[in-house]
Amino acid sequence: MKVFFVILIIVIILLAIILLDIFIGRAAYRKRAYEPVFTKKKSDIELIHCGADLVERMMQDIRDAVSSVHVMFFIMKNDEVSHNMFTLLKTKAQAGVSVYLLLDWSGSQKIKKPALETMKNAGVHVHFLNRPRFPYFFFHIQKRNHRKIAVIDGKVGYVGGFNIGEEYLGKKAKFGNWEDYHLRMTGEGVRDLQTLFTADLKRNTGSAELGPDVWPELPQGNIPHKIYATDGYALEKTYLANIARAKKRITICTPYYIPTKPLQQALVKARKNGVDVTLIVPMKSDHPLVREAAFTYYSELLDAGCLIYRFYQGFYHVKALIIDDHFSMIGTANFDQRSLFLNEEVNVEIDDVAFTKEVYATIEEDIKKSDLLTTENFKKRTFRQRPAEWLGKALSYFL
Template sequence: MIWVVAILLLIVLDEWLGRRRKRHAPKKEYPLRQSNITLFTNGQHLFADYFLEIKKATHHIHVLFYIVKTDDISQQFFFFLQQKAKEGVEVRLLVDWVGGFRLSRKTIRSLKESGVRFAFSQKPSFPYFFYQLNRRNHRKITVIDGKIGYIGGFNIGKEYIGQDTDFGDWRDYHLKINGEGVMDLQTQFLTDWKAATAEVLQQETRYFPELPRGTIVHRFIATNGNGLEEDFAHLIRQAKREIIIGSPYFIPSKKVMKALIDALKHGVAVTILVPLKADHPLVKEAALPYFYRLLKHGAHIYRFYQGFYHAKTIIIDDDVCDIGTANFDKRSFFLNGEMNCFIYDRAFTQQMKHVIRYELSRSERLTLDWWKKRSVWERGKESISALLERWL
């Protein structure tokens, strides 16, 4: 018991000192761009398109994922990257150190032998090992030939294409970018690649071809444990009629929670969509105290029950739609590296509202009556989750 207590104290001290002494990379707010944007909500459709574009690559393929597994879809992914590397295409694969923990040395060696340049992002080191272990690169970025980009919530694994029986239909949102915005995805990938490998490529013009201007105005924002809280609070404060939030985890900060309640008090309709199932311990329970306060002020909260809802979106009136990698939780606000796309286009916003209506048709509405009838076991898990919510 003494050893257990000592280790726990060491972890807490390491995390506290790390927060005080380690400096986060600043938030990067990219310029307004115009691109053509395609929305994917189904993993089968996304990866059919994604693999087709990879097979057509002629110059380079840059890929960053939070999670890459070793199942059939992952092996297919590796095969295509290796084939392109053997053809002479530059291939760089960056995977978060924790999200890629299942990748064996044999798999990594095979990738490298075929010509794929592989690196782990956010490898923890001493001092402040546990603090760094808790800060992940949660971005998912792909750039092909500097002309086509992908960003969103999907990772590489069978659950993301609906083949995991524990989760069933996996709902997520991913964007395909054609146009000016690709240069910002490229810049962010090369920034993360430099942080992981010390290789400096941001000034290499061969990765930044001339790009056409698309029809949809948007802006990318990359955060590293700072800045996202204020961005989300600012979005919420802009709302005049309606706020829609979709997220697999709902653990907002005080500032963001206050913005939501203020919006409700001013007559703004607030709809929140989360999964009924949980893919991590205690995350579902951690949301319930926040749901209670919002329900009391008239929010509409739904839990998706036909599969797993992993999408990340915020819709404000008919004016702004945010889709990206950030969850609506403290981990994304204060710890992880994230990248979000703020889209300023009424037609795209209407398309997203149509998608949300479909998700709500397969969801159950949460009520105050249900919350009051929670079991003792559920209340106990809530209490534990409240102590750990910053790291959930």
Template sequence: MTVRLLVDRFGCNLSRRVKKKYKKAGISFAYSHPPSFPYLFFTINRRNHRKLTIIDGKVGYIGGFNVGDEYLGRDPDFGYWRDFHLRIDGDGVQDLQEQFLEDWQTAKQRYVQKPSHYPPLPKGETALRILPTDGCYLEDTFIDLIKQATSSIIIGTPYYIPGKKLQQELLHAAKRGIDIRLLLPKKSDHPLVREAAYPYFEPLLKEGVSIYQYYRGFFHAKCIIIDEQMCDIGTANFDKRSFYINHEINCLIYDEAFVKKAAQTLESDISRSEKLTYEVYKKRPLMQRSKEKIATLVSGLL
């Protein structure tokens, strides 16, 4: 059995002993996006944020799940991480397989393509589209989705640093009467990320956008639901790093029954969240406001 493991260099903590153990077991291991000159800073900062698992070319997994103890409730600060992940059987898996093999080559690894990589796959009943991005097009896709909304938008994301264009599009949607709900974690897992989001909240709250902060662990899911007619689940956060720097992969789903179930799941998460009011927002302590100014300066890299 051939096993390939591709990880982001800054997103994992594997010892030499573990990597030697992998090699001894016959596992092919590589770090994505090796740093290179003369654009050292750029290549170090350009991260592979995709989370993909493909089994026998027939079953694929895509979503927000990483491989880590936090998903077993072993995070001492947050407890369990709340996340969304998809299992795809049949048609569509070949797109995940192709993307992984492209990333494998980008990591300067070789492979010999075999017929087993792309076995015949049955057509499924759920209409979906696999959307890989590498620093472009994702922002435009999200803007188009928001423009299509006629009644409601639900956004679940661990990080909300959308930038000016997406923020303005959400405000336009709110002004035309779209019911918008934004679900975020109450606590942040990275410095300044929470503070970078807060400057975006005031205009949203003034336009009637509902902002909820999840407190039952850490909310790490990335999901957008439009009119309960389509949804997006994938690896991309609602932030500038995912839009302009990271390599991401999302799945757009156009199936009413599936979307309804996803909406019900987010509704359940919202019921376990605290609603941020404008009054509470205005009472932020001076220290937090100071951190927000610093976070805004570096928000593109958070």
């Protein structure tokens, strides 16, 4: 019995040390957090919601590159899809194109060393972001660069939710079809993506000696938008401001619904004020406890009259906030506390009726592949699920 209590005390002390490290580290990091909000621009923007289409378009743009290819992903893997991209980047570097590949240290651990060495030997500049370090080791090991950005010749930009791997193209039976949203941009907004890529490169390597050809003169496009990056501090405030201005409807698409109390209250308040609130989430789960944690928030939403759809035809990884008939926010940030308080993210705010109509049309197709969660069905969930829900909510900050 004494041994049990000794072990318990040791575990409690270790947990306390880890939590103190994380929260003190986050407070210290705030002084150098990178959260630029770029001015409003106009670009031509295309919505892509099929992983195979995205990879095909992106790889063709990379093949056509003449001066620079800058690619940043949270996850790449040791699979055929990733290796096809590695081979293309290597080929472009050997042809004299400036090629940079930035990868999150935690998210891209599955890439084998020979693949990395082959690219580096061919001239690809490969860098891992957010390597764990002291002080505040446990805080830094939780930091993720969750951005997915590609900029080709400084003229074509990509940003959105897809990573590079077999599952994102629907090639893994466990998940099936992978639904996500990505943007392809041409026009003056691409410069902001290039600026963000360059800043992440410099912050992690200390240097970003890129040639002048990555900053070409860019034409103005047709769709007004604003790009902004978050680093664990400003995202909640941005979500709250956009939710507060809704007059008719709010649609949230997210793989992980783990909001803060202010965000949950803002949605309930909006619904009580007559705003239609719709939430689309996956039926499946790709991480432990995230689905269970989300259930602890559903009861209040359902009681307020919000609609919750659960996508069943594959996995739903979309990150979008749609307000009324004109405003769309699409990017890399989930509607969860990891994106709010730990991850480095990037979103695009698009204020355009025609584009938002296209997004709604895509969402309507997603809803056709979803089940509506009713209060009756919600109450039928098994009691065996309840402990997992409580545990998930207790750990929600880290999920």
